[in-house]
Amino acid sequence: MPAMPAVQARPALGWAVPQELPASLVTFAARGGETADVVAALRGPAPAAVIVTGPAGSGKSTLAVRAAHQIASDFPDGQVFVDLGHRTAVTPGEVLARVLRALGVARTDVPEDGDERAGWFRSLVAGRRLLVVVDGVTRAAQVRPLIPAGPGPALISIGSRNLRNLDGIRRVALRALGAAPGLTADEAATAELVRLCAGSVLALRIAGARLAGWPAMSVAALVAELGDDRHRLDLLDDGDLSVRASLASTVAAVRGEDEMTGQPLELLGVHPDASGLVDRAAAQLGVSNQRIRRALDSLVDAHLLLPDGPAGYQLPALVREYVTELAAVPSAPMAVLRAIESTRSRSAWRDLGWQELVSLVAVAPVNALL
Numbered sequence: 001m002p003a004m005p006a007v008q009a010r011p012a013l014g015w016a017v018p019q020e021l022p023a024s025l026v027t028f029a030a031r032g033g034e035t036a037d038v039v040a041a042l043r044g045p046a047p048a049a050v051i052v053t054g055p056a057g058s059g060k061s062t063l064a065v066r067a068a069h070q071i072a073s074d075f076p077d078g079q080v081f082v083d084l085g086h087r088t089a090v091t092p093g094e095v096l097a098r099v100l101r102a103l104g105v106a107r108t109d110v111p112e113d114g115d116e117r118a119g120w121f122r123s124l125v126a127g128r129r130l131l132v133v134v135d136g137v138t139r140a141a142q143v144r145p146l147i148p149a150g151p152g153p154a155l156i157s158i159g160s161r162n163l164r165n166l167d168g169i170r171r172v173a174l175r176a177l178g179a180a181p182g183l184t185a186d187e188a189a190t191a192e193l194v195r196l197c198a199g200s201v202l203a204l205r206i207a208g209a210r211l212a213g214w215p216a217m218s219v220a221a222l223v224a225e226l227g228d229d230r231h232r233l234d235l236l237d238d239g240d241l242s243v244r245a246s247l248a249s250t251v252a253a254v255r256g257e258d259e260m261t262g263q264p265l266e267l268l269g270v271h272p273d274a275s276g277l278v279d280r281a282a283a284q285l286g287v288s289n290q291r292i293r294r295a296l297d298s299l300v301d302a303h304l305l306l307p308d309g310p311a312g313y314q315l316p317a318l319v320r321e322y323v324t325e326l327a328a329v330p331s332a333p334m335a336v337l338r339a340i341e342s343t344r345s346r347s348a349w350r351d352l353g354w355q356e357l358v359s360l361v362a363v364a365p366v367n368a369l370l
Contacts, residue, residue: 018078038067048154054174055303059201075131084136118145198317269327
């Protein structure tokens with residue numbers, strides 16, 4: 001086994017303590033109870049780890065970063081932030097290498113073997129008050145090596161998946177908001193705005209930014225524009241904030257994991273009625289009902305589909321508009337989708353217009369694979 005790198009178990013004089021947390025939004029509102037739950041999980045008994053989960057655009061990252069800032073003083077040995085961009089192709093070894101480099105391990109000293117990287121990580125952080133925040137997690141394996149083995153370090157995992165096979169880890173699940181925080185216009189119009197935004201924190205932030213940028217626009221006027229579901233996702237787009245891009249990264253991650261999981265979404269895009277979905281999808285795709293149910297369970301776990309009764313399902317608002325757009329373009333080969341998913345970060349998805357996004361595989365990725 002190669003010698004340990006020249007990094008002390010405690011910060012040596014001149015050692016740069018990682019302080020990688022993104023800025024905490026000063027406009028953050030609501031979610032006080034959930035934020036407190038995250039803080040309590042990290043200050044509670046070992047393992048000090050918590051999974052923040054919820055639908056795309058529900059404010060998971062914002063909440064987790066806010067909680068991390070609130071308790072940053074509890075972790076004087078540093079805070080590491082890693083954004084996986086919802087890429088299923090990111091391996092546990094790659095995540096460990098990123099964290100080790102943040103702790104001062106030179107790139108050339110990082111072991112090649114994944115188990116060795118995990119061992120070095122546990123040795124370096126043992127007893128150290130270090131907080132690791134990993135965003136865009138799609139698989140339990142990506143963060144399993146980072147779960148604290150003893151007192152000292154802590155972990156926040158953020159993603160759409162519940163990661164049920166990580167036992168003993170507290171979960172904070174976010175739901176759609178029932179009111180529009182920070183908006184003071186007519187209550188009826190505000191309530192309708194919340195409904196059209198499906199209670200999505202991201203969508204409401206974008207709506208609020210649109211109202212702030214156009215002071216003469218009333219909430220009722222914005223509601224009238226958002227009432228046309230054909231253009232709703234176009235309106236819920238503001239610079240690097242985009243409901244469509246957020247949904248795209250989640251859908252890409254699901255499809256990258258399992259080809260079958262994405263196909264019921266395509267069927268729902270053509271026929272949004274989810275009644276009798278299991279039988280209909282099984283017949284159209286030529287697979288068993290059990291296989292379809294596994295795919296649907298995966299969509300529910302990713303918050304792309306909602307259970308409705310003992311055997312029914314329904315598409316959440318905004319997801320329905322997005323899959324309708326997807327149904328308007330030909331299906332992409334899975335090899336191409338995996339290539340896109342593995343190479344495009346969340347910010348890259350945001351840079352695409354929706355027409356470019358849903359038809360991306362028609363030209364660019366194919367050329368990239370040649």
